[in-house]
Amino acid sequence: MIELKNIDVTFTDKKETIEAVKNVSLSIKAGDIYGIVGYSGAGKSTLVRTINLLQRPTKGDVIVGRHNLMDLPPKELRQARKKIGMIFQHFNLMRSRTVAGNIAYPLRGTGLSKQQINDKVDELLELVGLSDKKDTYPSQLSGGQKQRVAIARALANDPEVLLCDEATSALDPKTTLSILELLKELNQKLGLTIAIITHEMQVVKEICNKVAVMENGEVVEEGDLVSIFTDAQNPLTKEFISTATQIDQALDKLAKHPTLLNLTSEDVLATIAYVGESTSSPLIASLYAQFAVTTNILYGNVEILQETPIGNLIVVLSGEERQRDKAIAYLEAHDVTVSLLQHNQTVFAFNKKQVG
């Protein structure tokens, strides 16, 4: 559906040149909800703006549907843009028009009669759940409502693609969720292909099926959501994921208050990670049954991503050292990743493999 090939975007100032996007190639398939994450300045916003040529790449090809947008003359480019909806962080609604006026804006000059435009506006308002706000001005709407109007406006010309440029970044967590749910619904109901730019891994986790992570204008890692969450290679990706699972914050807290752990020489601190089928509780129960190792769960986070459960636990394993080793081997044999953790408590010294 969307194919970006070797995209370079270079901004040239009098004094310096900035390479905002460097040789990025991405392929977004029809029906995908594709997340592009990165910190501010990573170039993700510039990248998404190349998809409708709001930002013309210095080099590269932008193929949306059947067209290479780079080859289109202005008139045809405008036609192509009508089929690429876009929503923004600050909604960008026109203050001088009512909700209905904003949604009708892109419909003028499309050959629809006044009545048809009115019907279409009603239909779109119903789709985003704002039928009662038809004649309200944007200044009277909340952020979430404004974004709903922006979504309705973006969908007015029945696009196949929706670009979201930090669309939820100005919204509170609850409103963010409701907007994401709406996007997911549109994806399923209309078969809309969605590209989402965000700095929040939570957003990606919530609705994306594919992710690309950007840093310094480059895509450093890319893949489907579950494999990125379970098998990230790049340190930046790992950092983003840990912000979403909050396992790092939990470890930080434990590290600051080691006495909370009350560890003895029989205990080790470890993180346990598992994906999908390997559900934790029977395994943990069998650790005691088979090896007399008790497992104390200090922190747990279980996500369901694309219908696959992903668990991250922080546990204390207690038992004789030999038995503990057997238990760990048993877990690993069941596709559970176990990492032993160092801690500041000076009860005993590690002599087994230590993972920081």
Add this chain to the structure above:
Amino acid sequence: MTEFMQTYFPNVLNLQDEIIESIWETIYMTGWTALFAGILGILLGVTLVVTDTNGILAKPRLYDNLDRAINTFRSIPFIIMLALIGPITRLLVGTTIGPTAAIVPLVVGTVPFYSRQVQNALLEVDQGIIEAAEAMGSTPWEIIFRVYLKEGLPSIIRASSVTIINLIGLTAMAGAIGGGGLGNLAIARGYNRFQDDVTLVATLAILIIVFISQFIGNYFVKKTSH
């Protein structure tokens, strides 16, 4: 009442017709100038905004030249402008005397100021909205008429109201060198012939015109702001 007028405003009573005529001349000059300068100013203001480096029809060379021309014209004191473009006025109107002739320098004096005001008003339109319109496939014309001018309307009206008040000031100056109107009345009658009551009435009349324009401006600003 008549007694009061005769005591304090003796000259005003004798000049009633002339005062009424002067008021009409001032309104006549203001109205036509506002119309011509309004059209030219909006045209130039829009041109400035869209041809700017980040504009939707970026033409940096055109922008720079226009920008400089406007700055230059704005720097010429109006009283000198009146004399300076006398020949052009004569060419266009056939004379340099009277309210119709005054319209030419008034337009030249008002357009640079007003186009700057319009430019600033349009720059207040959120760049994000322009971008959204571009993303929706709007043509540059649509963006100018359906976004810039519509979104910027309250600011343009505010700017217009300021400009008209300014313009009324200029008509008085033009009047002093033969344009007619209340400025002429105040100077030719009131000042030169020591008829202070005439000056006072001319001032009051100008103030009333100013207040009315301001009131109309505010009304429309309110009506168009949402």
